[in-house]
Amino acid sequence: xxxxxxxxxxxxxxxxxxxxxxxxxxxxxxxxxxxxxxxxxxxxxxxxxxxxxxxxxxxxxxxxxxxxxxxxxxxxxxxxxxxxxxxxxxxxxxxxxxxxxxxxxxxxxxxxxxxxxxxxxxxxxxxxxxxxxxxxxxxxxxxxxxxxxxxxxxxxxxxxxxxxxxxxxxxxxxxxxxxxxxxxxxxxxxxxxxxxxxxxxxxxxxxxxxxxxxxxxxxxxxxxxxxxxxxxxxxxxxxxxxxxxxxxxxxxxxxxxxxxxxxxxxxxxxxxxxxxxxxxxxxxxxxxxxxxxxxxxxxxxxxxxxxxxxxxxxxxxxxxxxxxxxxxxxxxxxxxxxxxxxxxxxxxxxxxxxxxxxxxxxxxxxxx
Ligand code: CP3
Numbered sequence: 001x002x003x004x005x006x007x008x009x010x011x012x013x014x015x016x017x018x019x020x021x022x023x024x025x026x027x028x029x030x031x032x033x034x035x036x037x038x039x040x041x042x043x044x045x046x047x048x049x050x051x052x053x054x055x056x057x058x059x060x061x062x063x064x065x066x067x068x069x070x071x072x073x074x075x076x077x078x079x080x081x082x083x084x085x086x087x088x089x090x091x092x093x094x095x096x097x098x099x100x101x102x103x104x105x106x107x108x109x110x111x112x113x114x115x116x117x118x119x120x121x122x123x124x125x126x127x128x129x130x131x132x133x134x135x136x137x138x139x140x141x142x143x144x145x146x147x148x149x150x151x152x153x154x155x156x157x158x159x160x161x162x163x164x165x166x167x168x169x170x171x172x173x174x175x176x177x178x179x180x181x182x183x184x185x186x187x188x189x190x191x192x193x194x195x196x197x198x199x200x201x202x203x204x205x206x207x208x209x210x211x212x213x214x215x216x217x218x219x220x221x222x223x224x225x226x227x228x229x230x231x232x233x234x235x236x237x238x239x240x241x242x243x244x245x246x247x248x249x250x251x252x253x254x255x256x257x258x259x260x261x262x263x264x265x266x267x268x269x270x271x272x273x274x275x276x277x278x279x280x281x282x283x284x285x286x287x288x289x290x291x292x293x294x295x296x297x298x299x300x301x302x303x304x305x306x307x308x309x310x311x312x313x314x315x316x317x318x319x320x321x322x323x324x325x326x327x328x329x330x331x332x333x334x335x336x337x338x339x340x341x342x343x344x345x346x347x348x349x350x351x352x353x354x355x356x357x358x359x360x361x362x363x364x365x366x367x368x
Pocket of ligand 1 (some may be wrong): 046050051052061066093097098099111112113115119178227232346
């Protein structure tokens with residue numbers, strides 16, 4: 001989609017700029033847990049809760065390409081609300097994608113069903129990095145408008161905004177699409193460090209702009225997805241990625257919203273991801289939450305707050321298995337100053353949505 005399409009007719013109203021939580025939202029379980037305070041019930045939401053596990057989502061999306069849906073404020077609003085209505089989750093997450101700000105800026109990216117983001121011209125040279133555009137508030141206006149619509153609909157349920165972290169975005173841009181080994185990314189980051197840092201600096205700027213727009217438009221929390229950071233050693237992460245993610249999260253330090261920082265396979269990176277400026281550290285299923293809390297405490301976090309970490313694949317097991325896992329994770333989460341129940345990664349499309357609803361009921365029946 002071109003930048004012109006992204007600023008089309010539905011984008012004519014400016015963002016509301018009313019990001020003070022209403023009184024109702026202020027006491028929401030998710031925001032209490034994120035602040036390390038006692039929630040009225042254990043908060044739970046699911047990464048990728050808005051999406052293909054829901055028949056009502058598939059119906060609405062029929063014939064409409066993913067990115068077209070992401071720039072249609074009414075569609076974004078409706079899809080974001082679907083899982084809130086169905087599951088009674090403690091947060092809505094904005095329906096969008098990590099490549100949306102790149103598309104808004106005019107970078108040639110498609111989302112291919114079953115594959116993910118595919119980049120028309122992979123970015124691998126200093127000249128290409130220099131030519132990468134920035135993104136403007138005007139180009140992001142349809143998303144600001146969607147957030148405005150959601151603020152009117154959501155009542156007491158907080159809205160989570162999000163963005164892709166510079167490393168994960170860079171991997172898509174350099175590889176040209178989803179990658180198992182991130183080999184070209186790793187080759188570039190080690191053989192041409194100036195170009196690597198120039199690229200991450202640009203992406204951090206785009207990410208910052210995208211998140212600040214979301215906060216100004218009224219989201220109550222933000223999550224930075226560094227989904228593929230777990231491919232890196234801690235040493236490489238600290239030298240080549242952490243400064244750029246810190247620039248993003250640090251720029252939101254005075255925004256008044258909790259910042260969640262998540263990646264997959266990041267057991268060795270949890271302290272560094274916390275140091276980047278996270279209020280809440282997202283944990284995948286590979287490390288138990290009490291162990292995650294121990295690692296964060298050793299690194300100096302005084303009252304770590306964690307989010308996670310049910311293996312999404314286990315939602316396809318018998319419910320007795322799911323129940324035992326939910327209870328174990330909830331018990332382990334008590335080691336933290338706050339725990340937001342979630343999966344360890346996104347909902348798989350094959351998931352029975354009724355199982356998600358039962359997980360929410362079960363979590364809500366447990367001790368806050
Ligand atoms: O969590 C939510 O409910 C909000 C929606 C959301 C989407 N993408 C919608 C989506 C969020 C938070 C994302 C972020 C995202 N996108 C990430 C980070 C989260 C993670 O999973 O680690 C990443 C790596 C992407 C890139 C991306 N976009 C992938 C890997 C895919 C899946 C490709 C496929 O078809 O299997 C997408 C497409 C995408 N993003 C879909 C949805 C609902 C599927 C497209 C469709 O429904 O046609």
